[in-house]
Amino acid sequence: MAREEPDVEVLNEAISSALVFNDEVKDGGGVQITCFSEVVNDVALHFQILRLPKQIYVWIGCDSAKLGRIYAAAPTRPKDMISVTSILGGASDNTGAGIARRLVLKTGLNIILACNIPKNSPMLEADAEKMLVQKLIQLGYTRAKAEGSSS
Amino acid sequence: MDSSVPRFPVTYKSLSLDIKGNKTDVVLCSYDDHFLVIATQIGAMGTILHARKEEGVSIEPTFNVSAVFGKRDEPMLLACARQLIQDISISGSSKSLVISLGLKDHSAETLKGVVSAVIENRLW
Numbered sequence: 001m002a003r004e005e006p007d008v009e010v011l012n013e014a015i016s017s018a019l020v021f022n023d024e025v026k027d028g029g030g031v032q033i034t035c036f037s038e039v040v041n042d043v044a045l046h047f048q049i050l051r052l053p054k055q056i057y058v059w060i061g062c063d064s065a066k067l068g069r070i071y072a073a074a075p076t077r078p079k080d081m082i083s084v085t086s087i088l089g090g091a092s093d094n095t096g097a098g099i100a101r102r103l104v105l106k107t108g109l110n111i112i113l114a115c116n117i118p119k120n121s122p123m124l125e126a127d128a129e130k131m132l133v134q135k136l137i138q139l140g141y142t143r144a145k146a147e148g149s150s151s
Numbered sequence: 152m153d154s155s156v157p158r159f160p161v162t163y164k165s166l167s168l169d170i171k172g173n174k175t176d177v178v179l180c181s182y183d184d185h186f187l188v189i190a191t192q193i194g195a196m197g198t199i200l201h202a203r204k205e206e207g208v209s210i211e212p213t214f215n216v217s218a219v220f221g222k223r224d225e226p227m228l229l230a231c232a233r234q235l236i237q238d239i240s241i242s243g244s245s246k247s248l249v250i251s252l253g254l255k256d257h258s259a260e261t262l263k264g265v266v267s268a269v270i271e272n273r274l275w
Contacts, residue, residue: 030194031176035159044157050178053194065160067185067249072220087199087220088249112196
């Protein structure tokens with residue numbers, strides 16, 4: 001084969017090595033799935049981030065793989081105020097509603113959050129939220145905010 | 152590498168197919184107590200339904216299907232969720248189903264396409 005376009009080869013290599021930054025990212029067409037787990041104070045936190053073109057679904061698992069309570073949160077008119085609603089569970093225990101709300105606040109995204117963190121664990125909630133936001137920024141999913149990292 | 156970081160506990164599968172000319176992304180996830188199915192053509196989750204089996208006194212199980220987010224009065228979406236929870240029940244699992252359908256049309260053909268794609272790739 002004629003090697004008259006070495007630039008294309010180099011470009012392809014650069015692109016493919018840039019894409020392989022995260023082993024757990026699966027791309028099923030318009031959907032990108034990222035999964036990772038961390039251990040915090042002997043508690044395993046699992047995160048699953050599913051990115052759709054106009055929405056993001058996140059699952060946070062605390063030790064178990066139960067689905068937990070589901071919340072929907074988004075900026076709503078007027079003035080981009082953030083609304084949160086509980087979709088499943090959440091009647092007596094709304095651990096996770098705060099996370100959903102602050103995720104939208106920090107990232108400007110339309111979010112569906114499923115979370116099984118037990119109630120009365122504010123430190124765990126805070127740690128989970130921090131890891132999640134960091135990952136979302138790292139993946140480049142957040143909308144442009146003042147202190148967002150450029151990619 | 153930290154060897155004490157646990158393996159990710161959720162099994163999932165994602166695929167893309169064409170239904171009536173519309174590109175449809177389907178994601179299936181298996182949690183401890185639920186299956187999650189997402190089928191979208193519009194780039195968002197759309198209407199979310201919850202379906203569960205109710206163990207009653209009679210031999211035949213009954214199913215409860217309801218829309219919990221989005222369009223509440225779309226019978227085709229309820230029918231789709233009903234078919235899938237029945238398939239889950241027949242396969243022996245008693246997990247509930249959360250299904251989100253973000254479809255461009257609610258015709259029988261589209262819903263049948265979604266149901267067969269999910270059943271072909273089911274995690275139960």
